[in-house]
Amino acid sequence: MKRFKATKYAVFLTFAVCAILIILAAVFAPVLCAGKSPVDAELADALLPPDSHHWFGTDQLGRDVFARVIYGARITLSAALAVVAIIFVLGTLLGILAGYFGGIMDAVIMRFSDMMVSFPGMVLAIAVAGISGASIKNAVIAVSFVSWTKYARLARSLVAKIRHSDYVQAAVVAGSRQWYILTRYMLPAVLPTLVVTAATDIGSMILELAGLSFLGFGAQPPAPEWGLMLNEGRPHMQTASWLMVFPGLAIFLVVLVFNFLGDSLRDVLDVRKE
Amino acid sequence: MLEIKDLCVSYGEKTVVNHFHLKLEQGRVCTIAGESGSGKTTVIRAVFGLLAAGGRVTAGDILFEGKSLLSGSKEEWGKLRGMGMSMIFQDTGAMLNPIRTIGSQFVEYIRIHERMPKKQAWEKAVSMLRRMQLPDSERVMKSYVFQLSGGMRQRVGIAMAMTFQPKLLLADEPTSALDTVTQAEIVRQMKDLRKENTSILMVTHNLGVAAFMSDEIILMKDGKITDRGDKEHLLKSENAYTGKLLDAVPVLGGKRYVS
Amino acid sequence: MSHEKEEVIMEAKHVTRRFLSSDKEVFTACSDVSLTLYKGKTLGIAGESGCGKSTFLRMLTLLDTPDKGEILYRGQDITKLKGEKRRQIRQHIQMVFQDPSASFHPKMKVRDIICEPLLNFKRISPKEKEEAARKLLEMVELPEDFSGRYPHSMSGGQKQRVAIARAIALEPEVIVMDEATSALDVSVQKNMIELIVRLQKEKQTAIVFVAHDLALVQSFAHEIAVMRQGEIVEKLPAEKLVSDAKHPYTRMLLESGFSLSGSPEIVS
Incomplete structure (x- = not known):
């Protein structure tokens, strides 16, 4: 039993270290790329295959693909983390309020979330891009807009479950203020589940944002964004496969690490519930 | 009919039933009473062959109509359940x-x-x-x-x-989840089962119910039998624990803590 | 029993509470309930499950609001109070719940649990917590070092003592107990009753004690109300319960209890 517990922590730590390495790579991109710029075009060097100078080769404008992939982590990660942070905070807050107060508050919040669920994220992103221009910022807003509902639903059902339990009623009788009950009783009850959900969501948000950028509704050239890079490499797929292989691999690895991180986090937190 | 000889049951390292013995004849009612953690439930679970995970009989034997339940096969025991003996639970x-x-x-x-x-x-x-x-x-x-x-x-x-008119009915706190009025009705009905020649081995923490129904009451504490006998014996018993338990049961028109 | 010399703390007047059940039928949990609580006295409410006693307690502790009638605390109808005024009233009316394992925040230590009411009403500063917890634990006869423990590592009786410590922390005038001892062994129950009676004598608290066991209620209440299907069917002094009870339902309850000496006779 003890060994099993220890393994769980080891697995979690491994993936946590991987995730931190990825984040560090993004932060220290200039050091890693030894001063190579991800955006400076050198047309003479266009479409060079990987070699010792350009590890991942160069693209159609002669930009170093390695630098673009590393710098791309900055955009992709910050955008995905921003989305997760927004939907986590917004969804948790609204869900707790709906579950705790019930009645009209619950009805309004949950019907609004029903509306959001029935709205396809891509279509909304296209609409937002159409209205206020395509940018990574607008993609973040669009994705956030439709994704918070999962958190709200989870938080609401968890809160509703303990709302009428003896220990919460006891807190009310003891004269606790509403704010105190919300933060000291409701929030701790929903946090473990929602943190795990958020951790597993990082991967899917990366995919979602990369997808939007690929379609041209997210990051705009010349920004080094992985989805966008895949799109730019598409015409050269037959002749310069590295243009798609490396950004694709980057997406694959990062999503994998964050998904595993979420799963192992769930195992770790479950132990503490016992 | 049922004989439990020197039964010891452990969960892991912990001994929860310590040298328990009992002889129950056809058509008689025996009640094991005690507070939580006394091991009373473990005894009847052992008889029914339903010890919770990790529990095992470490010594002694359980004889049902002269045949050992512990040395027989699991299938034989299974066959007995339902036909030879059956069990009712708290809820x-x-x-x-x-x-x-x-x-x-x-x-x-x-x-x-x-x-x-x-x-x-x-x-x-x-x-x-x-x-x-x-x-x-x-x-x-x-x-x-x-x-x-x-x-x-x-x-x-x-x-x-x-x-299937079992010869033995095991009852684990059969009335503890019920209101007093319903409890009285169920207890009465269980007492009537004796007319069908069914023996009852019951576990309860309610000494009043035990006294009303049983030919013999066994009091347990920390896995050991502390006192046994019929109602009259217990009321007169000089055992300190028996006295303490009896004193703690609220009685209508009895001791009052306020005036 | 004459109440002339006694001080009225709380009064429920014609309290009615109805619920709409899932198949749109109106279910009356409490119907025209009128009861009075006196300083330093215990009112026992006896009745079977579903008789409405818990609903009544929820209204006394302002966890629920009656549809009709009023609940007076020192002459003031508290059912209509809102917000901060409602919260302020809570320090006079505290409660002990039935299930000792469900009535505490699973991640709070004993110290934080029993000092929570004091901090809520700013009776102490966070720095004085340790000292206050020590005093409260002493009052409910628990060792000091329980202060840093979690309730789930404690026995049922110990947990219920912690619950009592929390309830007496604010020195309320009324403590409401909902089957507060029915999850405990009889010997533990006895100790608990002795504790409650002692605390009541010291602080002159009015107690409402609800239980289905008439013998238990009778052993330490001053007055007993018998409740059935939302109505109070009979109200009488506890010492006269056995001799004076007239309502057939009370008699039936009286006769359904099992005692060691006598067997019950059911009126069928």
Whole structure:
């Protein structure tokens, strides 16, 4: 039993270290790329295959693909983390309020979330891009807009479950203020589940944002964004496969690490519930 | 009929039943009473062969009609359950499937133990419920667990347990989840089972119920028997723990803490 | 029993509470309930499950609001109070719940649990917590070092003592107990009753004690109300319960209890 517990922590730590390495790579991109710029075009060097100078080769404008992939982590990660942070905070807050107060508050919040669920994220992103221009910022807003509902639903059902339990009623009788009950009783009850959900969501948000950028509704050239890079490499797929292989691999690895991180986090937190 | 010899049961390293012995004759009622953690439930679970995970008999033997239950095969023991002996629990409702009718589960239970057509099994079930004084037994058969009150559920449990006229009925806190009025009715009905020559081994923390029903009461504490005997014996007993327990039971018109 | 010399703390007047059940039927949990609590006295409410006693307690502790009638605390109808005024009233009316394992925040230590009411009403500063917890634990006869423990590592009786410590922390005038001892062994129950009676004598608290066991209620209540299907069917002084009870339902309850000496006779 003890060994099993220890393994769980080891697995979690491994993936946590991987995730931190990825984040560090993004932060220290200039050091890693030894001063190579991800955006400076050198047309003479266009479409060079990987070699010792350009590890991942160069693209159609002669930009170093390695630098673009590393710098791309900055955009992709910050955008995905921003989305997760927004939907986590917004969804948790609204869900707790709906579950705790019930009645009209619950009805309004949950019907609004029903509306959001029935709205396809891509279509909304296209609409937002159409209205206020395509940018990574607008993609973040669009994705956030439709994704918070999962958190709200989870938080609401968890809160509703303990709302009428003896220990919460006891807190009310003891004269606790509403704010105190919300933060000291409701929030701790929903946090473990929602943190795990958020951790597993990082991967899917990366995919979602990369997808939007690929379609041209997210990051705009010349920004080094992985989805966008895949799109730019598409015409050269037959002749310069590295243009798609490396950004694709980057997406694959990062999503994998964050998904595993979420799963192992769930195992770790479950132990503490016992 | 049932003999427990020097039984010891452990969970892991911890001994929860320590040298328990008992002889129960046909048609008699024996009650094991005690507070939580005394090991009383473990004793009847051991007799029924249903020790919770990690529990095992470390010494002693349990003889049912002269045959050892512990040395026999699991299949033999399984066959005995239902036909030779059966068990009722604190809340029978929790033992039944909530999404199936009482009737379908009762009929299935009968047909597991005895080959008979469905219709006949249904009639047998209805007649058992009627004998447990459940009014409108046909309607009870068509009901779901949640539609019955606690007392009705417990009657269904007893009816099922008594279907094959077992020689031994094991009862684990059968009235503890019930209101006093319902408890009185169920206790009365269980006492009537003696007329059918069924022996009862019951576990309860309610000394009043124990005194009302039993030929012998065994008091347990921390896995050991501290006192045993009939009602009169216990009332006169000089055992300190018995005295302490009896003193703690609130009695109508008895000791009052305020004036 | 004459109440002339006694001080009225709380009064429920014609309190009615109805619920709409799932199949749109109106279910009356409490119907025209009128009861009075006196300083330093215990009112026992006896009745079977579903008789409406818990609903009544929820209204006394302002966890629920009656549809009709009023609940007076020192002459003031508290059912209509809102917000901060409602919260302020809570310090006079505290409660002990039935299930000792469900009535505490699973991640709070004993110290934080029993000082929570004091901090809520700013009776102490966070710095004085340790000292206050020590005093409260002493009052409920628990060792000091329990202060840093979690309730789930404690026995049922110990947990219920912690619950009592929390309830007496604010020195309320009324403590409401909902089957507060029915999850405990009889010997533990006895100790608990002795504790409650002692605390009541010291602080002159009015107690409402609800239980289905008439013998238990009778052993330490001053007055007993018998409740059935939302109505109070009989109200009488506890010492006269056995001799004076007239209502057939009370008699039936009286006769359904099992005692060691006598067997019950059921009126069928």
